[in-house]
Amino acid sequence: MPKLVHTIGKLQNTKPNLPPTKPDCNKKQSVFLCLRMIANGAASKFELRLLRIWKKAHILRRLLVKLSYFCTVKKTTKMITLTTIDDLTAALAPYRQANKSIGLVPTMGALHAGHASLVERAVGENDVTVVSDFVNPTQFNDPKDFSSYPRDLDADRALLETLHADILFAPTVEAIYPEPDTRTFDYPEMNVMEGPRRPGHFNGVCRIVSKLFQIVQPTRAYFGEKDFQQIAVVRAMVNDLQLPVTLCPCPIVREASGLALSSRNSLLTDDERRLASEIYKTLKVSLEFSQTQSVADTQAFVTEALNAFDGLEVEYFEIVDAQTLQPIKDWSEAENVQGCITVYCGQRPVRLIDNINYRNHAR
Ligand SMILES: Nc1ncnc2c1ncn2[C@@H]1O[C@H](COP(=O)(O)OP(=O)(O)OP(=O)(O)O)[C@@H](O)[C@H]1O
Ligand SMILES: CC(C)(CO)[C@@H](O)C(=O)[O-]
Ligand code: BAL
Numbered sequence: 001m002p003k004l005v006h007t008i009g010k011l012q013n014t015k016p017n018l019p020p021t022k023p024d025c026n027k028k029q030s031v032f033l034c035l036r037m038i039a040n041g042a043a044s045k046f047e048l049r050l051l052r053i054w055k056k057a058h059i060l061r062r063l064l065v066k067l068s069y070f071c072t073v074k075k076t077t078k079m080i081t082l083t084t085i086d087d088l089t090a091a092l093a094p095y096r097q098a099n100k101s102i103g104l105v106p107t108m109g110a111l112h113a114g115h116a117s118l119v120e121r122a123v124g125e126n127d128v129t130v131v132s133d134f135v136n137p138t139q140f141n142d143p144k145d146f147s148s149y150p151r152d153l154d155a156d157r158a159l160l161e162t163l164h165a166d167i168l169f170a171p172t173v174e175a176i177y178p179e180p181d182t183r184t185f186d187y188p189e190m191n192v193m194e195g196p197r198r199p200g201h202f203n204g205v206c207r208i209v210s211k212l213f214q215i216v217q218p219t220r221a222y223f224g225e226k227d228f229q230q231i232a233v234v235r236a237m238v239n240d241l242q243l244p245v246t247l248c249p250c251p252i253v254r255e256a257s258g259l260a261l262s263s264r265n266s267l268l269t270d271d272e273r274r275l276a277s278e279i280y281k282t283l284k285v286s287l288e289f290s291q292t293q294s295v296a297d298t299q300a301f302v303t304e305a306l307n308a309f310d311g312l313e314v315e316y317f318e319i320v321d322a323q324t325l326q327p328i329k330d331w332s333e334a335e336n337v338q339g340c341i342t343v344y345c346g347q348r349p350v351r352l353i354d355n356i357n358y359r360n361h362a363r
Contacts, residue, residue: 079161081168085176085215088169092128092216100127104218104245106209109133109170110150110263111159114253118222119163121250130167130216131160137173138181139204145351150266169216181207187236192325193318193340194229194353202233209234213243220246224253226260228340228355232325252354254280260354272346275311279343282306283356286339290358295319295329298339298358306343313349315342319358335362 082088095102103126105118111133122129133156140146153170160168185206194201213221223231231249238245253261257277268276282305290298303314318341320327321334328334337358345352 077166079157079165079168081157081170083171083175085171088130088167088215091167092130095128096217101219102126102216103129104212104216104221105129105131106212106221107131107133108135108149108263109156110152110266111156112261112263114224114226114261116159116163117253118224118250119160119165121248122220122222123164126220128166130169130218131165132212133168133170134176134208136204136208138177138207139201141198141200148267150263176208176211183207185237187233187240190229190233190236190325192320192327193316194342197315197342202230205230205233206237210237210241213245218245220248222248222250225249225355226252226262226353228338229325258284262352264350264352267348267350268346272311272350275309276345276352278306278309278312279341279352279354283339283341283354287356287358295331302339302341311346313344315344315351317341322357322360331359336360
């Protein structure tokens with residue numbers, strides 16, 4: 001035992017960082033000092049732990065504050081419906097002044113889960129979300145298509161409220177076009193597929209989308225990939241006019257049957273809707289087919305398979321470079337390849353569009 005006391009005494013006096021001790025310390029004192037040193041170490045470790053927990057709790061508390069803001073402010077703030085450009089401009093002014101991000105979801109109403117996916121994303125990514133609901137006459141090349149286009153503003157409002165959109169912008173035609181819009185947007189390379197089949201359509205889309213961009217000045221604008229060519233045209237317009245907006249393409253939302261959701265689907269009978277689901281089923285089968293077959297044979301396969309159904313008529317099915325929208329002859333011609341289709345379905349008939357990605361080596 002005296003040996004141990006001696007050793008402890010030596011240790012206490014030689015280690016530079018040990019607390020100073022009385023030279024004549026006895027065994028009891030040394031053991032006590034030892035225990036105190038251990039306890040001191042444990043205490044500082046404990047303090048460190050407490051500090052870490054406190055820091056974590058602090059982060060958690062800040063998260064909870066944000067979450068409660070979202071629950072109490074975001075979720076209970078009632079969506080407002082505006083119909084004039086002046087009202088919308090005034091409503092957005094405080095957000096703009098405070099440098100808040102503004103999300104815009106342009107729609108033509110008759111909203112469904114496809115639109116909802118765009119709105120949900122916009123609400124999640126921006127401080128304020130504007131959803132426009134406007135059946136734009138300048139993009140309809142067929143007056144019957146315009147008059148039969150489904151409209152249901154009350155149902156749209158109810159859906160948007162559940163999605164926590166902030167502003168529903170539902171202007172009249174006069175508010176948007178107080179005088180005829182004579183602007184032309186000419187992007188010759190985009191004059192493929194829908195371009196020649198719906199003359200003036202994309203010019204009308206550019207007119208309304210550019211007006212909405214000018215009014216809302218969104219940070220981000222959300223478009224569905226169902227309208228694959230529309231995104232490319234809007235991108236060309238944004239580059240052309242050098243608009244400071246980020247375009248956010250959103251994936252296609254489908255029914256369980258595979259049919260791409262579309263406002264015009266409401267014009268189909270139940271049987272026609274079942275028939276329309278063959279479009280995506282065939283596109284999916286063609287994915288497998290395309291692995292071993294040429295572009296031309298894949299195109300023929302899809303067109304013939306769909307035309308074989310009584311009640312379906314393919315207007316076009318093109319396999320294109322997803323970036324340039326130019327048709328390709330060989331799979332190796334583009335890194336990212338898309339198949340775009342338009343089909344007439346049923347008695348009326350209803351014109352439906354869809355598309356599928358064949359290869360994307362650009363990812
Ligand atoms: N199924 C869908 N999945 C994802 N986005 C969609 C879907 N359907 C429409 N969208 C997108 O919603 C936006 C508004 O589209 P729109 O109001 O024209 O509805 P729609 O369903 O495309 O109607 P229709 O094609 O019958 O005119 C567009 O950007 C469109 O691409
Ligand atoms: C972008 C759009 C809302 C412009 O009217 C329309 O073309 C649509 O809904 O896809
Ligand atoms: N979403 C497409 C709009 C149109 O067909 O006019």
